[in-house]
Amino acid sequence: MSEQYEYFAEVPAGYTVERPDGLWRRAGEQWEYLSLLDWQWHDLKDSTVRTHPPVDELHPVTVERAAALEADRQGWVHYWALYADEQDWQEGEPPTTVVRRRSSPEQELDESYRGSKGIWGPTSAVADSRDLRTSNPPHLEAVSAERAEELLQEIHGVTGATEL
Structure with a gap:
């Protein structure tokens, strides 16, 4: 500075x-x-x-x-637990992965954690969850960075995936 x-x-x-x-x-x-x-x-x-x-x-x-x-890099990131649909969430099914959004003046970047590849990759889940035209949109539940880290450990067995 x-x-x-x-x-x-x-x-x-x-x-x-x-x-x-x-x-x-x-x-x-x-x-x-x-x-x-x-x-x-x-x-x-x-x-x-x-x-x-x-x-x-x-x-x-x-x-x-x-x-x-x-x-405070985490302070700029929004995380969600991703469910296949609202019914899975209502029935208490576990989320399939974690989604994050990083908004920056030059680009808004939505990513989901790809457990099989061990990387974050582009996703349309955030837009799809908000699109009223989608017949069966995914369901997103807002979570903290700490909870996102816990979910990634539970779902994919990884730690440190939320570090930026």
Whole structure:
């Protein structure tokens, strides 16, 4: 972190300054965002992101708070237990795996844990669960990072899969 920058938490509707949607900084007219995918700062002029969020969604934060937000990688990730459908969930069936979403200014990345391959890979489960046109959508239950880790241990026998 650097004193040469002003830091801002991106807080659109549904987010808070404590748990923002993004982290931005500027030096003069030069804006940069923290990529929540590669954990690097990216200059707007060198990225596919064309503009910073609306000014009313940017809340100034101290250098210390920006450093804490940057260091807390799990704080930016949303996890869900994935069930084949709502009926399986209602009947107490165990989830099939864990899904996570990492939203970053340059991309929103939804991934499911692929136990047979031991990797996280792209998934449409989050979109499918919210699509009213889907006849039998998967069911997602929001879980904490700690619970996601426990589920991955139970389902796939792995530890550390939620580490970023």
